[in-house]
Amino acid sequence: MNYNWNWGIFFQPNPMGTGTYLDMLLSGLWLTIKTALLAWIIALICGSIVGVLRTLPSKTAEWIGFLYVEFFRNMPLLVQLFLWFFVLPELLPRAIGLWLKQLPNAPFWTAAIGVGLFMSARVAVQLAAGISSLPRGQKQAATALGLTTVQTYRYVLLPMAFRIILPPLTSEFLNTVKNTAVAITIGLIELTGQARSMQEFSFQVFEAFTAATLMYLLLNLVVVTAMRFLERRVAIPGYIAGK
Amino acid sequence: MFSSFDFDVIRRSLPYLFYEGMTFTLTLTALSAFGGLVFGTLIALMRLSGYRLLGRVAGLYVDFMRSLPLVLVIFWFYFLVPYIGQWLTGASRPIKVGAFSSSLITFIMFEAAYFSEIMRAGIQSISRGQPAAASALGMTYSQTMRYVVLPQAFRNMLPVLLTQTIVLFQDTSLVYVLSITDFLGAASKVAQRDGRLVEMYLFAAVVYFTISCIASWSVRRLQARISIVR
Numbered sequence: 001m002n003y004n005w006n007w008g009i010f011f012q013p014n015p016m017g018t019g020t021y022l023d024m025l026l027s028g029l030w031l032t033i034k035t036a037l038l039a040w041i042i043a044l045i046c047g048s049i050v051g052v053l054r055t056l057p058s059k060t061a062e063w064i065g066f067l068y069v070e071f072f073r074n075m076p077l078l079v080q081l082f083l084w085f086f087v088l089p090e091l092l093p094r095a096i097g098l099w100l101k102q103l104p105n106a107p108f109w110t111a112a113i114g115v116g117l118f119m120s121a122r123v124a125v126q127l128a129a130g131i132s133s134l135p136r137g138q139k140q141a142a143t144a145l146g147l148t149t150v151q152t153y154r155y156v157l158l159p160m161a162f163r164i165i166l167p168p169l170t171s172e173f174l175n176t177v178k179n180t181a182v183a184i185t186i187g188l189i190e191l192t193g194q195a196r197s198m199q200e201f202s203f204q205v206f207e208a209f210t211a212a213t214l215m216y217l218l219l220n221l222v223v224v225t226a227m228r229f230l231e232r233r234v235a236i237p238g239y240i241a242g243k
Numbered sequence: 244m245f246s247s248f249d250f251d252v253i254r255r256s257l258p259y260l261f262y263e264g265m266t267f268t269l270t271l272t273a274l275s276a277f278g279g280l281v282f283g284t285l286i287a288l289m290r291l292s293g294y295r296l297l298g299r300v301a302g303l304y305v306d307f308m309r310s311l312p313l314v315l316v317i318f319w320f321y322f323l324v325p326y327i328g329q330w331l332t333g334a335s336r337p338i339k340v341g342a343f344s345s346s347l348i349t350f351i352m353f354e355a356a357y358f359s360e361i362m363r364a365g366i367q368s369i370s371r372g373q374p375a376a377a378s379a380l381g382m383t384y385s386q387t388m389r390y391v392v393l394p395q396a397f398r399n400m401l402p403v404l405l406t407q408t409i410v411l412f413q414d415t416s417l418v419y420v421l422s423i424t425d426f427l428g429a430a431s432k433v434a435q436r437d438g439r440l441v442e443m444y445l446f447a448a449v450v451y452f453t454i455s456c457i458a459s460w461s462v463r464r465l466q467a468r469i470s471i472v473r
Contacts, residue, residue, distance in 0.1 A: 003326065071452075073455075073459075074413075074451070074452045074455035074456050075413070075448055075452050075455070076414065076416040076427070076451055078416045078417055079416060079447055079448045079451055082448075083444060083445070086440045086441070086444055090440070090441045091441065177312075178310075178311070178313070179312070181313075181314040182312075184314055184420065185419060185420060192315045192318070195315070195318075196318060199322075206322070209315065209318060209322070213311060216310060217307075217310055217311075
């Protein structure tokens with residue numbers, strides 16, 4: 001392979017004057033983490049609401065949940081980001097649209113909200129599955145004790161369901177981290193974006209991508225380890241995962 | 244809101260969008276699904292082969308691919324494939340690889356990791372008695388797999404495999420980062436040429452949505468029909 005390897009490139013100053021190339025990648029990593037965390041919070045909140053809607057006895061609630069999930073699952077994430085970023089400001093009243101377009105960090109907010117909503121449909125499906133996997137007696141016992149629907153969900157169903165679906169939620173969180181890379185298309189310079197611009201400035205393609213790859217692997221490892229720990233902490237006694 | 248909407252730009256660009264763009268997207272989806280399934284099955288067989296080393300290598304590959312964002316993998320292969328080609332053919336300089344071949348290789352390698360997990364689950368869902376009976380009949384390992392295990396695993400996992408193919412169909416839109424004219428790429432090129440972002444992106448969204456909805460509805464029907472058999 002006639003490729004000029006130069007691993008020292010990471011310690012050379014980058015042309016933006018923000019330190020070395022390594023600093024550039026690290027700032028990308030930090031932006032990836034920030035975007036993923038905000039997106040995950042949005043995904044959990046919206047996903048929980050919709051997931052609960054899908055399990056309520058009301059037909060209307062079930063339909064709303066169904067439509068929400070179908071809407072966000074049947075479009076590529078990239079198209080959804082384009083809709084939020086390019087189309088939404090044009091469809092809103094002029095003043096609001098202009099304000100949206102002039103928002104500082106618009107790619108960051110769009111990415112976080114776009115990826116968050118995209119992932120929320122997946123969280124909703126997992127949570128609905130988790131709730132319906134609970135024995136029927138749980139809900140009946142709660143009703144027999146005189147708990148209202150809200151109390152039943154708050155104190156009985158959700159604490160159980162969330163602990164059961166923790167393993168699939170872990171992989172959904174990892175997907176959230178990976179999906180933030182799609183935001184490179186709306187100009188978010190996260191880890192993949194920084195690796196790409198490092199490649200364009202320095203021509204060291206493979207060093208840049210290797211470093212980004214290692215950072216993603218490390219991020220994965222941290223998340224998986226943390227979630228294993230959490231899983232063990234909150235495992236339900238009596239279930240296979242529990243003691 | 245829709246008063247300044249120009250539906251004509253969509254009508255005018257329909258041939259370009261579908262003949263060039265959608266053809267690319269669908270061909271890429273079909274070939275990647277097929278290639279991914281073949282390689283994925285091989286990887287699944289490696290993992291279940293009982294040879295420690297083979298299993299380890301296959302497992303590492305799957306974990307590695309699954310922890311990287313697809314966008315990064317697309318960039319990786321886009322730059323790496325010319326060098327691999329040079330190494331394979333012994334050429335003096337990195338060979339030129341077209342946009343289609345480059346993205347096809349990327350998606351096959353990437354999807355193989357995901358398909359292999361599905362096939363592994365499918366193979367593991369076959370009861371132990373089946374391969375045992377096959378070897379009692381004097382079948383070799385490859386005959387057992389070819390005639391007994393894989394057909395059943397494939398059939399059991401068909402809905403999941405198809406669902407993964409729908410995800411793949413949506414994911415092919417990411418070749419946008421290489422400025423390739425797939426369906427979304429075509430829409431975006433027209434959008435930027437004519438300054439009609441709203442119309443084109445909304446139209447692209449509607450098309451993706453419709454196709455995916457119909458496809459996943461068909462998968463659900465298929466699943467209902469298959470599950471009666473068992």
